Amino acid sequence: MEPITVKNQDMSRYLEIGRTCACGSLRRASRLITKVYDNFLQPSGLKITQFIMLMSVKILGPITITKLAQKLLMDRTTCTRNLKNLQGKNLINFEQSEDRRMKKIVLTDQGNEILEQSIPLWEKAQNFLLDKVGENQMARLVKDLSRTVSIVRKK
Secondary structure (H helix, E strand, O other): OOOOOOOHHHHHHHHHHHHHOHHHHHHHHHHHHHHHHHHHHHHHOOOHHHHHHHHHHHHHOOEEHHHHHHHOOOOHHHHHHHHHHHHHOOOEEEEEOOOOOOEEEEEOHHHHHHHHHHHHHHHHHHHHHHHHHOHHHHHHHHHHHHHHHHHHHHO
16 A cells, blocks of 8 residues: 655645644543543542542432433433443442333432542542633633533534
């Protein structure tokens, strides 16, 4: 197979895409910030994705898998897989809802306990980022991302 050569004009196009792609920038930032939270949460045995799911169940629960997936903007299959992992750690349970076709997610006593123990670790991660980025920048970032999600979700 012959190597593909890139014309200079094409290379500038690729560089421009790399420089301006919102998705690429968000994913890089997401991976880095996820790593920060995961490192701080490590003593709890939770990853930030699990912490967020437990927090969401605590705030919204009991809640169906479909509703939780919608709230977290996840596809239902990924949400279910992550919840099964939390169930395997005895942090959540699935209970029958009024509608026999659906199950609701609830935190177990152990899930509540781990969540409570994890909050100070989460706060350390949050404070680390606040120190690095600055409170105003962090507030703007969260606000801008929330607004962007809201706008794109409506379309």
